[in-house]
Amino acid sequence: MAATISSLPAPRAPAEPEPAFEPIQREELVSYYRNLFPFNQLVQWLSYPAEVPPSKIKQEATESFSSAVISASASHYLARREFAIVLQPSGAAPGTEIFRRHLSFLDSGALRRAIIADHTVRFEVGAIHPRPPNLNRPASGKTAFLSASLPLERELVFDIDMDDYDRARSCCSGKQCCRRCFGYIACAGDILTTALREDFGFERTLWAYSGRRGAHLWVADRRARLLTPDARGAIVSYLNLASEGDDGHFRILGPRLPPTLRARAIIRRHFERVVLRDQNAFNHAKTLAFIESILSVALSRDVYARVRDEWNRIGTGPDSLERWAALERLVPGEACDTLMFAFCHPRLDVQVTRQTNHLLKSPFCVHPATGRICVALSTEELADFDPEAVPTIRSVERELNRSETADREPADEADFTTRNIHRTSLRRSLLTLEAFLQSLQPAAMPSE
Numbered sequence: 001m002a003a004t005i006s007s008l009p010a011p012r013a014p015a016e017p018e019p020a021f022e023p024i025q026r027e028e029l030v031s032y033y034r035n036l037f038p039f040n041q042l043v044q045w046l047s048y049p050a051e052v053p054p055s056k057i058k059q060e061a062t063e064s065f066s067s068a069v070i071s072a073s074a075s076h077y078l079a080r081r082e083f084a085i086v087l088q089p090s091g092a093a094p095g096t097e098i099f100r101r102h103l104s105f106l107d108s109g110a111l112r113r114a115i116i117a118d119h120t121v122r123f124e125v126g127a128i129h130p131r132p133p134n135l136n137r138p139a140s141g142k143t144a145f146l147s148a149s150l151p152l153e154r155e156l157v158f159d160i161d162m163d164d165y166d167r168a169r170s171c172c173s174g175k176q177c178c179r180r181c182f183g184y185i186a187c188a189g190d191i192l193t194t195a196l197r198e199d200f201g202f203e204r205t206l207w208a209y210s211g212r213r214g215a216h217l218w219v220a221d222r223r224a225r226l227l228t229p230d231a232r233g234a235i236v237s238y239l240n241l242a243s244e245g246d247d248g249h250f251r252i253l254g255p256r257l258p259p260t261l262r263a264r265a266i267i268r269r270h271f272e273r274v275v276l277r278d279q280n281a282f283n284h285a286k287t288l289a290f291i292e293s294i295l296s297v298a299l300s301r302d303v304y305a306r307v308r309d310e311w312n313r314i315g316t317g318p319d320s321l322e323r324w325a326a327l328e329r330l331v332p333g334e335a336c337d338t339l340m341f342a343f344c345h346p347r348l349d350v351q352v353t354r355q356t357n358h359l360l361k362s363p364f365c366v367h368p369a370t371g372r373i374c375v376a377l378s379t380e381e382l383a384d385f386d387p388e389a390v391p392t393i394r395s396v397e398r399e400l401n402r403s404e405t406a407d408r409e410p411a412d413e414a415d416f417t418t419r420n421i422h423r424t425s426l427r428r429s430l431l432t433l434e435a436f437l438q439s440l441q442p443a444a445m446p447s448e
């Protein structure tokens with residue numbers, strides 16, 4: 001019979017429950033989208049104007065549109081992009097939402113005007129269709145999508161949610177998420193973007209915080225945007241490095257294959273900080289139960305009993321370094337690898353990535369339950385990201401109000417929101433988005 005582990009400390013006080021967030025008022029949304037949302041930069045990205053030869057645009061525009069409505073070279077491409085908006089109807093209680101999809105816009109001004117006029121809570125970005133999705137909207141009272149059109153292009157997207165790491169978290173659970181557990185997303189992001197770059201040649205990537213407990217990865221390389229759903233599904237399978245069987249047996253898939261060895265090296269770089277120090281996983285009942293569920297299958301009963309005896313001898317501490325070192329001393333390397341992957345392998349939502357008609361919340365939108373802005377992030381910025389320190393719709397409004405030079409009148413729509421953002425803590429996130437836009441320029445990627 002295996003010895004029990006004594007002297008477990010009292011569980012760390014759980015993270016403070018999320019303070020009740022006072023519902024966002026329609027006026028706050030209007031002010032944010034009017035004064036701070038970077039529509040121009042977002043639309044510049046979603047139009048990929050530099051990739052479409054002007055002659056091609058003109059020909060296509062003539063075929064499908066009156067030239068009078070084509071206001072810029074990028075408009076035609078943008079007009080075929082599906083958007084969905086979530087709005088709060090006039091007079092409705094905060095929290096009441098209406099979802100409208102199959103919308104499309106000719107330029108950033110049209111998108112901006114619609115978002116403001118409809119008191120939009122948030123909006124979502126979809127795929128590029130053969131014709132503008134708003135021409136395919138069902139008539140009033142009908143719910144069916146009239147067109148059978150399939151998306152022609154769609155960014156390759158990934159969604160990572162902290163819910164899927166619950167057994168690996170000692171600090172939070174469920175909808176909670178803090179800097180310590182976000183470290184798992186940083187590790188997953190490192191693994192994902194490395195594999196996408198080295199194995200698929202995809203380099204144009206942007207992360208966006210989901211506003212509460214997750215992050216979205218947008219891959220914008222043209223070859224990625226043209227992938228079929230099956231190819232996207234195959235990429236998810238390729239990136240899936242580990243699985244847990246119904247028997248509770250956790251397996252590393254292809255443990256000696258180069259992508260798995262590379263992921264192992266990346267996990268090793270994150271493991272000490274995330275699992276051993278920030279989570280102190282070997283000293284908390286919840287994460288220790290997860291460790292036990294893995295090792296009790298991976299190790300013989302005798303070996304596991306010796307490990308537990310040694311952990312009892314070591315006792316608990318402010319981190320898990322000593323208990324991990326003892327494990328590495330006493331058991332085969334494969335068992336330690338299995339444990340590292342069980343804690344840190346990326347948990348991917350297959351359907352989000354596979355379906356090209358899936359909608360994903362736009363970066364810089366506001367999460368209605370937290371008020372946090374869905375800031376843009378680079379892979380490097382994930383490592384130090386603190387979800388609890390993210391600017392909120394109210395904090396940026398306060399920052400703007402403190403600025404004596406804030407632009408309140410959109411006399412110059414092209415620049416005034418950019419100037420305003422630079423007066424708030426959203427500045428860093430805008431710089432990240434602009435660096436991403438630079439990477440989309442053909443000169444930055446001569447191979448595409």
Ligand SMILES: [Zn+2]
Binds near residue numbers: 015171176178179182
């Ligand atoms: Zn946490």
